[in-house]
Amino acid sequence: MRYAAEYILPLKWTGEGPLAELARYLADLVQWIDVTVVDGSPAPIFAGHARAFPPGVRHLPPDPGLVGGGNGKVHGVLTGLSAARHDLVVIADDDVRYRRPELARLLELLEQADIVRPQNYFAQLPWHARWDTGRSLLNRAAGSDYPGTLGVRRSTVLSTGGYCSDALFENLELIRTVRAAGGREIRADDLFVARLPCSSRHFLKQRVRQAYDSFAQPGRLAIELGLLPAVVLARPEPRYLALAGLAVVALAETGRRRRGGRTVFRPTAALWAPAWVLERAVCSWLAVASRARGGVRYAGGRMLLAAHSERHLRSHLAQRVAPMPHAHPIPATATAGSQVPGES
Incomplete structure (x- = not known):
């Protein structure tokens, strides 16, 4: 049985990537769901992808009419949404790996909502994946994590005129745009979808960029910026630092135990959370x-x-009187459904 839904994968590689593994994944995926890869890679790499991908995969370049904004992933998603053959859409980064049961549940939830936010976890655990898992557990303890995949209704997103390609934290921008239009969000914190870890080099390059995302959440940013001055100015005794570290571990463990997290997050996962907090204390100021x-x-x-x-x-939704280009995210029409309280 094939699902009446679309899988959109925005892709942009500037060098060699795990192409053979991705092609195998897509070969499985295309048996269950229509797949569109929107590929912004340079022409020689694009051509290599076209040869490697299974015949059932639709392989497109980004729409050249989408101009403005520095986030090419948004252009890829909007191109895919415009070309999608179904209203129910799964958007996923190139490192996300759905199995059929997770895909089926996401689409079932999407029947009741305009946007569904599942939970990612790392299928493999090199040191930097364990480190970043600490972030996910703390996010779960405080609310919900931000995955590299979402389920959306095509009609809802297109009714808003798209979402802003000037936004660095593009998944949060999309979530907020749908909610601002009156769309209903489901936070499926117990729907666990695997992802592959990046290289350690790429992980290190992302530290400041990910800290910069907190500018979209001022309360969180204030806490993160306060960590380093608190340590430097207060100069607490080692025992107090140890107690603070234990408190962070306890908070992360709360996130691990929440909504079935123990099925995918290892018992030692929370122990990495203090390392991530120290990283963020420094990288927030670099941001x-x-x-x-x-x-x-x-x-x-x-x-x-x-x-x-x-x-x-x-x-802007209240003020908008006419559709605007995709580079401007101002919602055009409200969508029926309840709104989940969240960040503003």
Whole structure:
């Protein structure tokens, strides 16, 4: 049985990637669901992808009419949504690996919502994947994590005129745009979808960029910026630092136990959370320095905007009288459904 849904994979590789493994994954996936890969890779790499991908995969370049904004992934998603053959759509990064049961449940939930947010976990655990898992567990303890995949209704997203390609934290921008339009979000914290870890080199390059995302969540940013001054100025005794570390581990363990997390997160996962907190205490200030220079480095340029607040998007929704280009995310019509309280 094939699902009446579309799987959109925005892709942009500038060098060799795990192409054979990705092609095998797509060969399985295309048996269950229509697949569209929107590929912004340079022409020689694009051609190599076209030869490697299974025949059932639709392989497209980004729409050249989508201009403005520095986030090419948004252009890829919007191109895929415009070309999609179904209203129910799964958007996933190139490192996300669905199995059929997770895909089926996501689409079942999407029948009741406009956007569904599952939970990613690392299928393999090199040191940096364990480190980053600490972040996921703390996010789960405080609410929900931000995965590299979402389920959306095509009609809802297109009714908003798209979402902003100037936003660095593009998944949060999409979530907030749908919610600002009145769409219903389901946070499926017990729907676990695997992803593959990046290289350690790429992980290290992402530290400041990911810290910059917190500019979209001012309360969180204030806490993260307060960590380093608290340690430097207060100069607490080692025993107090140890107690603080234990408190962080306990909080992460709460996230691990929440909504069935123990089925995918190992018993030692929470022990890595203090290392991530120390990293963020430093990288938050590096992100502030990046903002002072015009934004964080991304894809050869700089991006200033992390994401618009939901309040900002709702305000523009109230004022909007005509559709706008995809580069501007202001919602055009409200969508029926309840709104899950969240960040603003």
